[in-house]
Amino acid sequence: ELGAASFVNNIFALAIISGMGFAYGLTPVVGELYGKGELAASGRALRCSVFANTCAGMLLTAALFIVYLNLERLKLPEELLPLIKPYYGVLLASFIFVMIFNAFKQFFDGITDTQTPMWILIGGNLLNIAGNYVLINGKCGFPEWGLLGAGISTLCSRILMVIVFVGVFMKSARFARYKVGFFRLELSRKMFRRLNTLGWPISLQMGMETSSFSLSAVMVGWLGTIALASHQVMCTIATLAYLVYYGMGAAIAVRVSNFKGHHDWVNVRRSAYTGFHLIMVLAILFSSSLFLFRYQIADLFTDSKEVTLTVVSLVLPMLLYQFGDGLQITFANALRGISDVKPMMWIAFIAYFVISLPAGYIFGFILDGGIVGIWMAFPFGLTSAGGMLWYRFRGQTRRKHRDT
Incomplete structure (x- = not known):
């Protein structure tokens, strides 16, 4: 069951991250409108986003369904297919609710209400954990459904999170002005196009970043089971x-989108650089903890000495790419905030497919570096992505500041 769950979850992880990237297109739109005080227009943007996310969700669901129809052609072990198919089918049914959840979450983030999504997400995860325990193991009078039970629990928690989000938005008085735009203003074709124009480049950028790690896992798989297990542990960390x-x-x-709404380009830049410094503090804390407790952390995941030693050998390349990861996260989000997202697509393609993946093959196999060589490519890919994103943000904000 663990192998079946791992296969299905890896497929859905790429779709979920791509869908999340699409939904991120709403944040700068709502943030800018919120910064201008146009609350009714923010509500209309939410309505357009729910519609756009539903359409995008249907496209991604169709793509996932095509994979489902071709599972037998993927040369999976025969004993896994009876476990994979029902679990895959239930998660497929839940995907559209993930997209609707993303639309509401990004709206709440855009109006600076980040606590409501946090509590809904925590509540949904706790419900999912409890549901897993009951349905996987057959507790409280339910049959023992195993992996299928985990899928049903996930489906129920995702539906409930959407219901709670809708309930909070509809019932709370503080959303009255947003609801005017949500219900009374017409669905804007211009807004729908803008959400798609912003959302798909972000979706592709995040999808390419995720797929670079997934494709690296294929190369790691050529090195054997110990290398692959170590790779999975490090990816989790x-x-x-x-x-x-x-x-x-x-x-x-x-914050960047809020200040963009005021045409305050000084604080747009200040917000981005302050955020980068905070992310670097987090990176230093994470890196220090990982280095000091590398053996203990590895032992949490495995009893195998070989896997533990391989995991420890991968700590150095992971530490080396923390700066690049922080840099690219900062300025990818800063560019999202100023709605300059199309270049992110090409930057991601160059960084991850032109630099990182070929470098991983060269370091890992041509130079015989093994799994450490494959992981040494990540600092090059992430840092080059971060550098290009920073350069783009710097140029755009300088030009905007001069123009205003």
């Missing part, structure tokens, strides 16, 4: 740091 940094990055996007 790296994801934790990435999500912490991205929380700060989301705040940067909101």
Whole structure:
């Protein structure tokens, strides 16, 4: 069941991150309108975003369904298919709710109400954990559904989170002016186009970043099971740091978009650089902890000495790319905040597909560096992405400041 869950979750992770990137297109729009005090227009933007995210969700669901129809052609172990198919099908049914949740979350972030999404997300995750325990193990009178139970629990928690978001928006008096725009103003084609224009480049940028790690896992797989297990452990640790940094990055996007609404380009730049300094503080704390407790952290994931030693050997390349990761997260979100997202697509392609992946193959196989060589490519890819994003942000904000 663990192998089946890992396969399905890896496929859906790429779709979820791409969908999340699409939803990020709403944040600068709402943040700018909120900064101008146009609350009714912000409500209309939410309505357009729900519609746009539903359409994008249907496209991604169709793509995932095509994968589902071709599972037998992927040469998976025969014993996994009876476990994979029902679990995949239930998660497929839940995907559209993920997209609607993203629309509401980015709206709340854009109006600087980040606590409501946080509590809804925490509540949904706690419900999912409890549901997993009950449905996987057959507690409280339910049958023992195993992996299918985990999927049903995820579906229920995602539906409930959307219901709670809608309930908060509809019932709370503080959203009265937003609801005027949500219900009374016409659905704007111009706004719908703008959300798509902003959302798809961000989606592709985040998708390419994620797929670079996924494709690196394929190269790691050529080195054997110990290397692959070590890679999975390090990816789990790296994801934790990435999500912490991205929380700060989301705040940067909101503040930058707010100041852009006022045409205050001095504070646009100040917000981005202050955010970068805060992310660097987080990176130093994370890196110090990882280096000091590298053996203990590795032991949390495995009992294998070989895997532990391989994980420890990957700590150095991970530490080296923390600066680049923080840099690219900061200025990707700063560019989101000023709605300059199309160049991010090409920057991501160059950094991850032209630099990082070929470098991983060269370091890992031509120079015989093994898994450490593959991971040594990540600092080059992430730092080059961060440098190009910073250069773009610096040039755009300087020009805007001169023009105003």
